[in-house]
Amino acid sequence: MNPRFKALELIQTRPLTEPLDAVRSKEIFASNVFTLKVMKNYLSKEVYQQLKDCVDHGASVNRTIAGQVAGAMKAWAIEKGATHFTHWFQPLTGLTAEKHDAFFELHDGEPIEKFSENELVQQEPDASSFPSGGLRNTFEARGYTAWDSSSPAFIFESRYGKTLCIPSVFVSYTGEALDHKAPLLKSIATLEKAAVEVCQLFDKNVKKVIATLGPEQEYFLIDRALFDLRPDLLLTGRTLFGAAPARGQQLEDHYFGSIPERVMGFMVELEREAHKLGIPLKTRHNEVAPAQFECAPIFEEMNVAIDHAQILMDLIDRVARKHSFHALLHEKPYAHINGSGKHNNWSMATDTGKNLLSPGKNPQENLMFLAFFSTVIKAVFENADLLRASIATAGNDYRLGANEAPPAIISVFVGSQLSRILDEVVNPPRTRNKAESDPYMRLGIVKIPELQRDTTDRNRTSPFAFTGNKFEFRAVGSSANSSNAMLVLNMIVANQLTEFKKAVLRKTQRGRKKEAAILDVIKDYIDSSKVIRFEGNGYSDEWVEEAAKRGLSNIKQTPLALAAYVSEKTEALFTNHRIFTRAELHARYEIMLESYFKKVAIESKVMEELAMNHIIPSSIKYQKELLETIEAMADVDMPEESYAAQKELVIQIGSHLKGVLEGVKKMTKNRDAADSHEEAQAKAVAYAETVQPCFEEIRTHADSLELIVSDEYWSLPKYREMLFKR
Ligand code: ADP
Ligand code: MG
Numbered sequence: 116m117n118p119r120f121k122a123l124e125l126i127q128t129r130p131l132t133e134p135l136d137a138v139r140s141k142e143i144f145a146s147n148v149f150t151l152k153v154m155k156n157y158l159s160k161e162v163y164q165q166l167k168d169c170v171d172h173g174a175s176v177n178r179t180i181a182g183q184v185a186g187a188m189k190a191w192a193i194e195k196g197a198t199h200f201t202h203w204f205q206p207l208t209g210l211t212a213e214k215h216d217a218f219f220e221l222h223d224g225e226p227i228e229k230f231s232e233n234e235l236v237q238q239e240p241d242a243s244s245f246p247s248g249g250l251r252n253t254f255e256a257r258g259y260t261a262w263d264s265s266s267p268a269f270i271f272e273s274r275y276g277k278t279l280c281i282p283s284v285f286v287s288y289t290g291e292a293l294d295h296k297a298p299l300l301k302s303i304a305t306l307e308k309a310a311v312e313v314c315q316l317f318d319k320n321v322k323k324v325i326a327t328l329g330p331e332q333e334y335f336l337i338d339r340a341l342f343d344l345r346p347d348l349l350l351t352g353r354t355l356f357g358a359a360p361a362r363g364q365q366l367e368d369h370y371f372g373s374i375p376e377r378v379m380g381f382m383v384e385l386e387r388e389a390h391k392l393g394i395p396l397k398t399r400h401n402e403v404a405p406a407q408f409e410c411a412p413i414f415e416e417m418n419v420a421i422d423h424a425q426i427l428m429d430l431i432d433r434v435a436r437k438h439s440f441h442a443l444l445h446e447k448p449y450a451h452i453n454g455s456g457k458h459n460n461w462s463m464a465t466d467t468g469k470n471l472l473s474p475g476k477n478p479q480e481n482l483m484f485l486a487f488f489s490t491v492i493k494a495v496f497e498n499a500d501l502l503r504a505s506i507a508t509a510g511n512d513y514r515l516g517a518n519e520a521p522p523a524i525i526s527v528f529v530g531s532q533l534s535r536i537l538d539e540v541v542n543p544p545r546t547r548n549k550a551e552s553d554p555y556m557r558l559g560i561v562k563i564p565e566l567q568r569d570t571t572d573r574n575r576t577s578p579f580a581f582t583g584n585k586f587e588f589r590a591v592g593s594s595a596n597s598s599n600a601m602l603v604l605n606m607i608v609a610n611q612l613t614e615f616k617k618a619v620l621r622k623t624q625r626g627r628k629k630e631a632a633i634l635d636v637i638k639d640y641i642d643s644s645k646v647i648r649f650e651g652n653g654y655s656d657e658w659v660e661e662a663a664k665r666g667l668s669n670i671k672q673t674p675l676a677l678a679a680y681v682s683e684k685t686e687a688l689f690t691n692h693r694i695f696t697r698a699e700l701h702a703r704y705e706i707m708l709e710s711y712f713k714k715v716a717i718e719s720k721v722m723e724e725l726a727m728n729h730i731i732p733s734s735i736k737y738q739k740e741l742l743e744t745i746e747a748m749a750d751v752d753m754p755e756e757s758y759a760a761q762k763e764l765v766i767q768i769g770s771h772l773k774g775v776l777e778g779v780k781k782m783t784k785n786r787d788a789a790d791s792h793e794e795a796q797a798k799a800v801a802y803a804e805t806v807q808p809c810f811e812e813i814r815t816h817a818d819s820l821e822l823i824v825s826d827e828y829w830s831l832p833k834y835r836e837m838l839f840k841r
Pocket of ligand 2: 331409458
């Protein structure tokens with residue numbers, strides 16, 4: 116029997132999983148996290164206070180405190196049933212890494228449970244198999260992980276055991292960052308410093324600013340049995356073949372529709388597991404495409420939010436398996452159907468309790484809001500290419516800039532109300548009778564009414580949208596570690612805030628009053644970054660044309676987009692603020708290029724295999740059946756026209772088979788040529804320009820065959836089955 120039919124039968128009879136016992140989230144929330152509150156019970160008052168100060172001020176923890184914390188952590192973890200511990204870190208592969216060590220140790224031949232301050236503070240995984248972009252030769256493979264005391268340790272439960280995970284950075288012995296977290300932490304500190312300085316122009320009480328992040332996660336679910344029959348999903352995370360289903364998302368009936376029972380079972384368990392780990396998941400719903408879903412946590416301090424987002428991806432994967440699903444986190448698992456993003460809701464909050472992107476209630480606060488708001492827009496305008504680079508991956512290329520919307524153009528949406536306000540700040544309307552008594556008008560700014568969080572004023576097509584009190588960077592890919600994008604955003608905004616402050620100071624030194632000087636700079640920023648603002652439909656062809664006229668970039672493929680990482684401007688930005696050395700920046704660039712061409716190479720090989728071993732043989736089987744029919748009909752002297760249809764199909768199949776085969780030959784030839792390049796940059800470009808375009812050619816013929824060949828012979832699960840069967 117065709118394995119596809121067997122799988123479909125299996126799905127039909129799959130029982131739902133048993134419901135979980137009802138538990139209130141508040142009872143289990145963070146039960147597997149070594150929170151400050153837990154620590155209080157395990158540490159002396161003094162040590163606790165010292166540790167808390169370190170966490171609050173981002174200072175490093177001294178050895179004595181570390182020793183106490185290690186003891187406390189061990190006691191807590193062992194009580195909870197953990198047997199092992201690991202430094203949990205985020206290497207540049209995009210996944211997370213862990214190397215487990217047991218608490219178990221022998222002391223004079225006697226087994227004991229041990230976890231020392233050294234083991235808490237530092238570990239030495241063999242680093243040679245992680246990408247370093249040539250920073251670390253394999254013969255001196257030493258790298259070490261170091262405890263990040265600003266993100267709490269947690270216990271990861273698997274069916275077979277519990278492990279204490281200690282969030283860590285990963286650096287080489289000479290100090291170069293080999294991971295996502297180390298530079299992210301630096302960028303957060305840089306943003307904080309710059310933002311505090313600008314805040315102090317308005318409010319001397321502000322001593323601390325934190326970057327906040329709420330990442331929404333989109334994903335697809337597919338039944339495990341169908342997933343297992345798609346080698347492309349298994350090896351590349353996306354379907355390389357598949358004719359468009361008769362019904363896709365055109366009925367627009369999935370978004371916010373009722374959640375299917377089986378999926379609900381998965382979501383409830385996902386939330387349960389997330390809550391135990393202190394991940395504040397709050398929202399769950401269907402997304403636009405069939406079989407696409409989304410979950411979103413409540414925003415948190417950025418470093419913790421990113422750790423949580425990484426854990427969440429892992430949880431989604433594991434919990435899906437328990438429910439006989441496979442979760443697809445790829446940016447574009449299906450052609451013709453919406454892709455998935457990780458929308459990064461980003462803002463900054465002060466220690467005085469203010470969200471810096473929330474318009475205020477009085478003129479002073481509004482001026483402060485406008486200062487930050489216009490600075491972010493200016494930063495995006497000045498660094499649009501770098502921002503584009505920060506989200507560039509092979510997977511995201513299929514979502515951005517491919518044949519289907521959205522394009523790879525960075526623009527900013529602010530909504531009609533704020534658009535008007537920004538325009539009026541630059542060109543104040545000429546009605547100023549009661550100007551003297553109105554502080555807004557004395558400042559020359561228009562009144563900012565309290566913003567309505569109006570759902571109609573939303574733009575789902577903008578890559579970077581203001582949504583009332585935060586910016587939403589929507590172009591980030593669903594499988595991405597948000598660090599790349601957030602690090603760049605933090606940096607460009609930090610840099611622009613520094614420029615902002617300098618510009619204000621230059622003016623006040625020349626005798627301009629502070630408020631007036633601030634307003635001058637705001638006006639200048641709004642005016643000079645006008646072209647990056649776009650309120651219309653970002654998915655339309657007109658926008659692509661209009662953006663080109665405005666001189667905005669539209670860089671469709673990753674290798675070219677990544678070049679912005681090594682431009683002179685970027686080098687200056689990152690080295691001046693000491694986030695990366697030049698060597699680190701180039702190493703990262705190299706790693707990203709490598710990751711790109713390796714992924715395209717794998718796709719190309721899987722495509723070849725599927726074409727040769729599935730698509731061509733299935734088609735020939737059907738062709739053979741048609742030919743046998745023709746022969747049999749001719750044998751009994753049927754008139755020729757009675758088997759003309761069969762003949763026509765044989766010819767059609769033949770021509771598509773030729774198309775597939777020619778495409779595969781061309782692709783393999785181009786792949787060999789691409790592989791002959793030594794330099795990562797040249798190789799990546801060759802893959803992008805000569806290998807990747809063959810996919811579409813091969814696919815067009817293969818997908819046509821799927822529509823002709825008898826269903827019986829088609830062994831690869833079809834789109835309609837993968838998207839609608841559950
Ligand atoms: P919507 O964007 O549909 O209005 P929400 O307001 O719930 O939805 O926000 C979506 C995400 O943005 C959530 O993760 C939410 O916690 C987060 N968010 C809200 N305020 C902020 C903020 N000040 N900084 C960062 N993220 C935020
Ligand atoms: Mg969304």
